[in-house]
Amino acid sequence: MSSDLAKLYYFHGRGRVQQSRWAMAAAKIPFTNVCLSTSAEFAQLCEVPGKLSYGQVPMLELPDGQCLSQSMAIVRHATRVGELYGTGHEEAARVDEVLEGIQDARGPIISFPFMNAQEACSRLHGSVQRFFPCFEALIERNASPPYAVGTALTIADVLLAELVHSTLEALTATFGDEAGSQVLGPFPKCRAVHAHVLALPEITQFMNGPNWFAFPAGQVGKDYVRNVQTVLN
Amino acid sequence: MSSDLAKLYYFHGRGRVQQSRWAMAAAKIPFTNVCLSTSAEFAQLCEVPGKLSYGQVPMLELPDGQCLSQSMAIVRHATRVGELYGTGHEEAARVDEVLEGIQDARGPIISFPFMNAQEACSRLHGSVQRFFPCFEALIERNASPPYAVGTALTIADVLLAELVHSTLEALTATFGDEAGSQVLGPFPKCRAVHAHVLALPEITQFMNGPNWFAFPAGQVGKDYVRNVQTVLN
Numbered sequence: 001m002s003s004d005l006a007k008l009y010y011f012h013g014r015g016r017v018q019q020s021r022w023a024m025a026a027a028k029i030p031f032t033n034v035c036l037s038t039s040a041e042f043a044q045l046c047e048v049p050g051k052l053s054y055g056q057v058p059m060l061e062l063p064d065g066q067c068l069s070q071s072m073a074i075v076r077h078a079t080r081v082g083e084l085y086g087t088g089h090e091e092a093a094r095v096d097e098v099l100e101g102i103q104d105a106r107g108p109i110i111s112f113p114f115m116n117a118q119e120a121c122s123r124l125h126g127s128v129q130r131f132f133p134c135f136e137a138l139i140e141r142n143a144s145p146p147y148a149v150g151t152a153l154t155i156a157d158v159l160l161a162e163l164v165h166s167t168l169e170a171l172t173a174t175f176g177d178e179a180g181s182q183v184l185g186p187f188p189k190c191r192a193v194h195a196h197v198l199a200l201p202e203i204t205q206f207m208n209g210p211n212w213f214a215f216p217a218g219q220v221g222k223d224y225v226r227n228v229q230t231v232l233n
Numbered sequence: 234m235s236s237d238l239a240k241l242y243y244f245h246g247r248g249r250v251q252q253s254r255w256a257m258a259a260a261k262i263p264f265t266n267v268c269l270s271t272s273a274e275f276a277q278l279c280e281v282p283g284k285l286s287y288g289q290v291p292m293l294e295l296p297d298g299q300c301l302s303q304s305m306a307i308v309r310h311a312t313r314v315g316e317l318y319g320t321g322h323e324e325a326a327r328v329d330e331v332l333e334g335i336q337d338a339r340g341p342i343i344s345f346p347f348m349n350a351q352e353a354c355s356r357l358h359g360s361v362q363r364f365f366p367c368f369e370a371l372i373e374r375n376a377s378p379p380y381a382v383g384t385a386l387t388i389a390d391v392l393l394a395e396l397v398h399s400t401l402e403a404l405t406a407t408f409g410d411e412a413g414s415q416v417l418g419p420f421p422k423c424r425a426v427h428a429h430v431l432a433l434p435e436i437t438q439f440m441n442g443p444n445w446f447a448f449p450a451g452q453v454g455k456d457y458v459r460n461v462q463t464v465l466n
Contacts, residue, residue, distance in 0.1 A: 066323065068326050096305065096310070
């Protein structure tokens with residue numbers, strides 16, 4: 001069975017590969033996670049020529065054995081296969097513009113399990129206030145709600161939805177149910193993208209399937225940090 | 234004249250837009266630099282809706298008035314227009330893998346003028362030792378020297394050449410002529426990409442034309458830092 005599936009190598013958790021997982025799901029590319037547990041497993045993977053181009057995970061192994069490193073290279077690969085780059089050069093450029101903005105905004109999500117939760121949420125709140133007005137303006141300028149670019153789903157929508165979702169999870173886990181809707185209240189267009197993407201059957205299936213990991217708050221976050229440290233040390 | 238040209242808005246120097254300039258040149262897209270000098274100019278640009286998507290430069294204004302932010306979105310736009318993404322999805326994915334590695338490696342080049350030069354070179358040397366063996370292996374695996382991906386020029390080659398070039402400039406400016414060739418000596422495949430790209434007529438023309446800025450060492454770096462601070466404050 002597994003030889004028919006693409007394999008996504010990473011740690012036991014979300015981290016830098018989470019956007020790749022959303023992208024693979026949205027592109028309807030079947031995949032399975034291969035989660036590293038020990039430094040020996042990681043060393044073994046590093047030793048095979050052509051597996052880890054930069055000696056790091058995430059890495060996507062395609063069914064034909066080809067390996068692709070770098071989370072955003074994996075995202076863009078899924079985007080091309082799933083035809084989620086919009087129509088023509090101009091929409092592709094707009095999609096890239098949104099993706100790069102998301103990368104700038106998303107740092108506090110990545111560092112969340114490695115920091116004090118309240119401090120991480122404070123940084124996340126700052127990031128929301130800095131970037132979400134820009135995303136609202138981009139969606140408004142596109143004038144085809146809920147889409148950020150063009151008149152159909154693109155990876156820009158998918159990763160905006162992921163950012164909204166992770167932000168809600170971080171705030172809810174730290175300050176309770178009200179916190180998320182309070183912080184994201186002023187950004188109805190981003191919330192509409194989120195709602196639209198979450199209702200897609202392929203995303204519903206992903207979020208209820210084996211490729212979904214819980215947000216790294218509390219004990220989940222502690223276990224994830226220990227896993228990363230064990231594998232890399 | 235200027236209405237026929239794409240305009241690249243940034244500070245008076247290299248910084249984050251330098252890769253976009255190499256990409257535009259390699260893609261043979263005529264462009265001119267619009268260099269900000271005052272905070273009033275920047276504020277004025279921020280006020281026009283649709284100009285700066287994230288309230289920051291670089292921004293590329295196309296001849297039709299469309300504006301595109303984010304340096305790597307500009308790089309990828311030039312890449313598509315110039316057909317420098319290779320052939321097919323697999324080569325495009327390989328190109329992205331190289332571009333993301335370059336981004337990981339390139340931090341010390343960006344921060345160079347904002348740091349002590351010797352400290353910056355020490356970080357740069359560390360980055361070369363960490364990433365250049367990976368680039369050598371990728372070029373070797375591709376088996377069509379000097380190209381990093383496929384059998385013709387891609388943006389991966391262009392931005393690898395830019396990285397080699399900036400690295401040589403940083404080391405030469407700080408430690409003299411020998412330092413660059415000493416550090417890059419063990420990486421003949423990267424040096425071959427650099428030599429190949431530098432010999433392209435469009436790159437020769439770029440490097441000898443008005444869109445070329447000197448490496449930000451010494452007084453050039455000090456002037457650049459003052460320019461950035463003046464515009465942003």
